[in-house]
Amino acid sequence: MLQIALAGKPNCGKSTFYKSLTLANVDIANYPFTTVNPNKGVAYVRTTCPCRELGIEGCTECVDGNRFIPIELIDVAGLVPDAHLGRGLGNQFLDTLREADAIIQVVDASGSTDAEGNPVDLGARDPIEDVEFLRYEFAMWMAGIVEKHRAKLVRQAQGKEQVLIDLLGEALAGLRIDAIQIREAVDECGINLAKATPEDIEKLCEVLLRVSKPMIIAANKADLASDENIGALQALGAVPTIAAGELALKTASQAKLLKYLPGDATFAPAEGAKLSAPQIKALTKIAETMKKYGGTGVQTILNRIVFDEIGMIVVYPVEDENKFCNAKGQVLPDAFLMPVGSTPKEMAFRVHTDIGKGFLYAVDARTKMRIKDTTELKTGDIIRIVSAAK
Ligand SMILES: Nc1nc2c(ncn2[C@@H]2O[C@H](COP(=O)(O)OP(=O)(O)O)[C@@H](O)[C@H]2O)c(=O)[nH]1
Ligand SMILES: [Mg+2]
Known part of the structure; x- marks a missing residue:
């Protein structure tokens, strides 16, 4: 959840x-x-x-x-x-x-x-000071984690910047930060990661915080x-x-x-x-x-x-696209929050792993038409998933 x-x-x-x-x-x-x-x-x-x-x-x-x-x-x-x-x-x-x-x-x-x-x-x-202080504490905490790994990763990377960024991305996976985000943040701050000062790292973490944690x-x-x-x-x-x-x-x-x-x-x-x-x-x-x-x-x-900052949509799975209900006749039984850009197949996995694995196609219950597997779902979509697993 x-x-x-x-x-x-x-x-x-x-x-x-x-x-x-x-x-x-x-x-x-x-x-x-x-x-x-x-x-x-x-x-x-x-x-x-x-x-x-x-x-x-x-x-x-x-x-x-x-x-x-x-x-x-x-x-x-x-x-x-x-x-x-x-x-x-x-x-x-x-x-x-x-x-x-x-x-x-x-x-x-x-x-x-x-x-x-x-x-x-x-x-x-002044409440503005309170706003700044939380961001600062969080960024400094993140900086502490980056610093803990950095010296070792710099040695491992042997002067190759992208390798260093990839290694740092792996180290920060637990923070849900990946190498692409680090690359962008490094470029935005214009720093040399291998030779960065503590102030550079602090700046970097403020950017990483902004992109990784709405x-x-x-x-x-x-x-x-x-x-x-x-x-x-x-x-x-x-x-x-x-x-x-x-x-x-x-x-x-x-x-x-x-x-x-x-x-x-x-x-x-x-x-x-x-x-x-x-x-x-x-x-x-x-x-x-x-x-x-x-x-x-x-x-x-x-x-x-949830909807604007994280970017979630609400979609409704049904088993009967004519009555908008499940097998028990319950109307619109479920409402799923899913990330913007989710596809019918991802929705199938959300219903159940087996349904996802056996995914055949999806039907838009509003139009009764089959929709492409690559369609980006949108809020309010009511979808029937047809799967081999059932
Ligand atoms: N006037 C006013 N007081 C509030 C409001 N929200 C919380 N409080 C009061 O602020 C005090 C601290 O609230 P609390 O929820 O315990 O704060 P916490 O320490 O951040 O968890 C309590 O006396 C609350 O009744 C609000 O919207 N207006
Ligand atoms: Mg409290």
Whole structure:
């Protein structure tokens, strides 16, 4: 499953963010537990289910035409300055990030916590510094790994630059970095890898980080943040978020007090729900900030990192292309997240290795036509795989 990590300094709101996204929500999924281990849970990206557009009745997999697809979310311990030197949870933290497909960097946009996460006056800390610091720590950690291998690899390469790059690519495979990316980063930085200074390696790692690990910034605590801070973070591609608001809305809708689907721009009291005066006051405050930003931003950012930054599409396998269902008659039973550029054959392997091995051809259920094996699938495609293995 796709893994997204939440990273940032202590007290920026990571755990609140995590809880709000992994809270078991019976409406959107039947998973009784969403926690894989204390810091790993299941969250969902939201997409439009094709059932409505196709006029299909009886889809039990979506909520009012909205489809929620699971991914894995990791709540990483707070990162403090000099983590790459082992401070705080240091390298343990960074190793967790290594495994993630992408990172949501949670930032306290209100500027009410210092570099270590201690409370300070509202606005006293510039959140832009927090953005830079995470990238720096991560790049320095990566630089440490490169340096650990470099001297030996330089000897092995015997002066041949491409050989050195290939060897380094093998050494960094665990970071999901390959020789092609290293070649591009070396060229972009204009460095001589064999003779690089520590500063050169740092620069190289910043580039490698950018190409190998999609990141997006959550300008969290947007409800308390100044417009100036939000604007400066948005200029870096950040999405304003109110994790505490999202958590309150999820909790209230679990208690059947509200009607709210994650990602909605607004919410409404549930029919017959009796809200207390303090509840109404808190919800009114949340509603005001949501109005300003078009929602709490929490679902928005998860969707954006998965669909735009990593580049995933949603495809639906079916066994009956006329009824859009599986052998049991379940309509649109599965929704798969797959990388942009995936082909029908790759989708067959995703269904099952044997189905992939026995792949014969694929049918587009919308047109009922066979599609080429090399066709690039796109979001919303409903595909019947025909395989010898069945
Ligand atoms: N006002 C406001 N407070 C928030 C928001 N998100 C989290 N917090 C608060 O920030 C504090 C730290 O949150 P926590 O999730 O424990 O941070 P972590 O250390 O990064 O995991 C808690 O008191 C949260 O209630 C938010 O969007 N707005
Ligand atoms: Mg926490």
